[in-house]
Amino acid sequence: MRQKKMLLFTGQFFLVSIVTALLIPAVLHAFLYLEQSGFFPPSDLVLGKNLFVILFINALMVSLFVNFGFCGLRFHEESMKLHEALVESQLQLLQQQISPHFMFNVLNHINILMREDVSLASALLIRYAKILRYQLDNDKNKKGNLGKDVQFLQDFVEIQKIRWGEELDICCSWKMENCDREFPPLLLITFIENAFKHVSRGVTDKAYVDINFIQTTQYVCLNVKNSKSIIQRDKYPVSGIGLLNVKKRLDILYGANYDLTVEDSETTYYTKLHISL
DSSP: TTOOOOOHHHHHHHHHHHHHHHHHHHHHHHHHHHHHTTTSSOOOOOGGGHHHHHHHHHHHHHHHHHHHHHHHHHHHHHHHHHHHHHHHHHHHHHHHHHHHHHHHHHHHHHHHHHHHOOHHHHHHHHHHHHHHHHHHHHTTSSSHHHHHHHHHHHHHHHHHHHHHHGGEEEEEEESSSEEEEETTTTTHHHHHHHHHHHHOOOOSSSSEEEEEEEEOOSEEEEEEEEEHHHHHHHHHHHHHHHHHHHHHHHHHHHTTTTEEEEOOOOEEEEEEEEEEE
């Protein structure tokens, strides 16, 4: 089957079934011969030769049924292994697509700051190195630690606070009941990153980003809201590869056990992610 030799597989399947089905009439024929030769006394346990064809047909049906069952179980096992490998490869690919996108924005920020404030750019570079280490240290095929992932988000937000200064109001709330709980790494960064990427540069009204994270024993909930302008909406559409990838990851990891709400108006962009644990 792995070598795609279906004709050979079919021939071997029926050959094994026929050989197996012949064993029962052969054994009965041997006992009948021993009875007729006087080795065993006559009995009614062994039927006559005229029923051997019927015995063979019945045995062949049973043999085919059993072999189909075993082959079905084996095919199911192989299918589950292939599905698991496919899911792991999809998760790894999606996370690899998110990481370069995030790091491109990071390097772009540092490049701009190098022209304005070298000392601030150096401080940010050190903090970005910490973020990069977290990304590199995570095994993409395993679940990470929720506390470390939230700390990663907090580091990102603190860097944005330094970068924006007084131009942006940033309000954050982080509530966790179990910091050691397993959680997929780098799953939430896209929502927060998009908020800072598409937030409005307020002229009359001050721009803002509001982040609210809650984790209990039953669920994880992240609410992110940011101000935006029509000009930025036309120039930088909010939906992109990062948001599409995180939706695919959520489908693979949680199936129907999550709810994602996205509200896009002329002045605000709001996302709410609720994951049942």
